[in-house]
Amino acid sequence: xxxxxxxxxxxxxxxxxxxxxxxxxxxxxxxxxxxxxxxxxxxxxxxxxxxxxxxxxxxxxxxxxxxxxxxxxxxxxxxxxxxxxxxxxxxxxxxxxxxxxxxxxxxxxxxxxxxxxxxxxxxxxxxxxxxxxxxxxxxxxxxxxxxxxxxxxxxxxxxxxxxxxxxxxxxxxxxxxxxxxxxxxxxxxxxxxxxxxxxxxxxxxxxxxxxxxxxxxxxxxxxxxxxxxxxxxxxxxxxxxxxxxxxxxxxxxxxxxxxxxxxxxxxxxxxxxxxxxxxxxxxxxxxxxxxx
Amino acid sequence: xxxxxxxxxxxxxxxxxxxxxxxxxxxxxxxxxxxxxxxxxxxxxxxxxxxxxxxxxxxxxxxxxxxxxxxxxxxxxxxxxxxxxxxxxxxxxxxxxxxxxxxxxxxxxxxxxxxxxxxxxxxxxxxxxxxxxxxxxxxxxxxxxxxxxxxxxxxxxxxxxxxxxxxxxxxxxxxxxxxxxxxxxxxxxxxxxxxxxxxxxxxxxxxxxxxxxxxxxxxxxxxxxxxxxxxxxxxxxxxxxxxxxxxxxxxxxxxxxxxxxxxxxxxxxxxxxxxxxxxxxxxxxxxxxxxx
Numbered sequence: 225x226x227x228x229x230x231x232x233x234x235x236x237x238x239x240x241x242x243x244x245x246x247x248x249x250x251x252x253x254x255x256x257x258x259x260x261x262x263x264x265x266x267x268x269x270x271x272x273x274x275x276x277x278x279x280x281x282x283x284x285x286x287x288x289x290x291x292x293x294x295x296x297x298x299x300x301x302x303x304x305x306x307x308x309x310x311x312x313x314x315x316x317x318x319x320x321x322x323x324x325x326x327x328x329x330x331x332x333x334x335x336x337x338x339x340x341x342x343x344x345x346x347x348x349x350x351x352x353x354x355x356x357x358x359x360x361x362x363x364x365x366x367x368x369x370x371x372x373x374x375x376x377x378x379x380x381x382x383x384x385x386x387x388x389x390x391x392x393x394x395x396x397x398x399x400x401x402x403x404x405x406x407x408x409x410x411x412x413x414x415x416x417x418x419x420x421x422x423x424x425x426x427x428x429x430x431x432x433x434x435x436x437x438x439x440x441x442x443x444x445x446x447x448x449x450x451x452x453x454x455x456x457x458x459x460x461x462x463x464x465x466x467x468x469x470x471x472x473x474x475x476x477x478x479x480x481x482x483x484x485x486x487x488x489x490x491x492x493x494x495x496x497x498x499x500x501x502x503x504x505x506x507x508x509x510x511x512x513x514x515x516x
Numbered sequence: 517x518x519x520x521x522x523x524x525x526x527x528x529x530x531x532x533x534x535x536x537x538x539x540x541x542x543x544x545x546x547x548x549x550x551x552x553x554x555x556x557x558x559x560x561x562x563x564x565x566x567x568x569x570x571x572x573x574x575x576x577x578x579x580x581x582x583x584x585x586x587x588x589x590x591x592x593x594x595x596x597x598x599x600x601x602x603x604x605x606x607x608x609x610x611x612x613x614x615x616x617x618x619x620x621x622x623x624x625x626x627x628x629x630x631x632x633x634x635x636x637x638x639x640x641x642x643x644x645x646x647x648x649x650x651x652x653x654x655x656x657x658x659x660x661x662x663x664x665x666x667x668x669x670x671x672x673x674x675x676x677x678x679x680x681x682x683x684x685x686x687x688x689x690x691x692x693x694x695x696x697x698x699x700x701x702x703x704x705x706x707x708x709x710x711x712x713x714x715x716x717x718x719x720x721x722x723x724x725x726x727x728x729x730x731x732x733x734x735x736x737x738x739x740x741x742x743x744x745x746x747x748x749x750x751x752x753x754x755x756x757x758x759x760x761x762x763x764x765x766x767x768x769x770x771x772x773x774x775x776x777x778x779x780x781x782x783x784x785x786x787x788x789x790x791x792x793x794x795x796x797x798x799x800x801x802x803x804x805x806x807x808x
Contacts, residue, residue: 231722247557247658248595248661248663251664251665251726252595252663252664252665252710252726253561253591253592253594253595253664253709253710253711254559254560254561254591254592254594254595254597254652255559255560255561256557256558256559256560256595256597256656256658256661257557257558257559257560258557259557259558260558265539265548265549265550265551266548266549266551266552266558266653267546267547267548267549268546268547268548268549268601268603268636268637268651268653269545269546269547269603269637270603270604270605270637270638270639270649270651271605271639272605272607272639272641272649273641274607274641274642274643274644276644277641277642277643278641299545299546300545300546302545302546303540303544303545303546303548305546305548309560311560311561311562311651312562313562313563313564313649313651315564315566315607315645315647344560345560345561345562346562347562347563347564347649349564349565349566349569349570350566350569351566351569351645351647352566352568352644352645353607353643353644353645353647355607355643355645355647357562357564357605357639357649357651359560359562359603359605359649359651360546361558361560361653364548366539366548369540369548371540371544372543372544372545373543373544417545418544418545419545430523434543434544
């Protein structure tokens with residue numbers, strides 16, 4: 225990047241930021257947001273992506289911006305929360321292309337605007353490596369909030385969408401399941417929920433641990449993306465689908481009323497804590513994290 | 517760092533986090549915060565520090581954690597806002613010492629707790645370089661909020677504390693001027709305010725630009741830290757003092773009622789937009805950013 229006035233670069237980069245809901249936006253020391261609806265609580269999340277770890281140096285620039293913010297929105301979906309604003313910190317190597325940076329911002333803006341999320345502030349700093357940290361702010365009604373910890377033994381394990389074969393395209397283009405997560409929270413159907421960012425093989429043990437339970441998966445029921453085996457569906461990671469549990473009696477109501485094109489699939493059930501996890505013989509990466 | 521279970525590392529690192537005010541903390545996809553006081557608006561900020569840019573690899577570990585969060589708190593001070601929660605994203609090189617990381621977390625915790633800020637969530641990711649991004653959440657009463665943009669021509673320019681000679685110790689140990697900033701907002705004395713992170717020579721032109729004004733500084737009035745010249749006081753940066761403006765008639769009330777040990781000093785006055793900035797002949801770094 226040619227050496228240029230930092231303030232002028234920031235003005236250029238933030239010119240088209242979506243700002244709905246901001247009382248004070250870019251250009252002051254802090255952002256101030258319009259009041260949240262009565263009866264809601266503030267929701268916060270931070271996440272980060274690093275070049276060479278979460279995307280290659282040749283990944284399309286707009287997709288990098290998309291992924292950086294969509295990962296945070298996926299966490300809001302998992303909490304059944306509504307994201308309202310995001311802030312962006314970027315570490316920028318001296319030789320980074322300004323045009324590529326502008327395209328990354330374009331990706332951020334497009335995805336933020338598509339989900340009615342304001343871009344409320346940012347920080348550019350020099351760095352030996354390129355990385356982006358995104359923090360999200362939003363709100364949730366306490367009765368709608370879902371956590372990882374609410375599952376009961378016997379609850380059915382359900383996922384949205386398809387799993388596996390994520391690393392060619394999906395990890396850069398996925399759509400966060402915000403409407404689906406908010407619907408599940410508003411209808412109080414999900415007893416626990418999280419998003420699948422590290423793969424079912426690492427994330428389901430986390431949900432089970434948070435709920436103090438074990439689980440049984442039927443691999444033949446896994447909805448695999450075209451070209452993915454059941455093992456890849458479990459272990460590829462970066463699905464950004466919702467993993468949630470429901471009371472066994474709730475499935476009829478859920479499947480009858482589910483208003484989305486996104487498929488939902490029962491893949492197993494929660495089991496009492498003492499039982500060993502059952503996976504139909506498919507190794508789960510992450511078991512050693514759960515049962516050292 | 518020895519290869520270890522990421523979840524167990526996070527449990528260890530977050531065990532002593534201050535959590536006052538959290539409804540849902542670490543271990544779920546999002547953090548949920550207790551409701552803010554009626555009549556306040558949400559306030560957000562993100563900031564980042566990078567090894568080799570904001571601190572050297574040999575800087576004391578706890579001071580790095582302190583600096584990472586105190587920079588954000590300093591921005592809350594400048595908005596006259598009350599910080600309530602912070603989230604931390606960290607990029608971690610594979611060979612980074614776990615003990616050093618724990619000390620950095622100790623610094624974060626100590627400074628967060630000292631200012632009654634909860635640590636609400638975090639993200640650890642591999643990275644070729646070590647960096648930390650901190651996002652802050654808090655609240656402010658709209659009548660108390662101060663911005664960079666409210667100064668009038670003729671307003672006095674005031675700073676807290678002393679300037680310059682910041683790079684040996686101060687930039688790692690400064691105390692964010694939260695009580696002072698909140699007092700100035702609550703008493704509606706400051707017509708504009710920001711914190712001095714890049715030095716008076718870059719930040720005063722920013723405040724003047726945001727207010728659509730020029731300024732005149734009297735270098736002989738600058739409160740220089742021991743060993744600093746007026747030029748260093750203007751250009752060293754990383755003072756983390758408050759820069760604010762007041763109506764000329766407000767000085768008596770301010771100086772009589774100021775309840776803090778932190779000194780306050782009038783260093784000049786705002787001038788109409790057309791006038792060239794007057795600095796008593798001392799070059800301001802950053803003028804080329806303001807007047808290209």
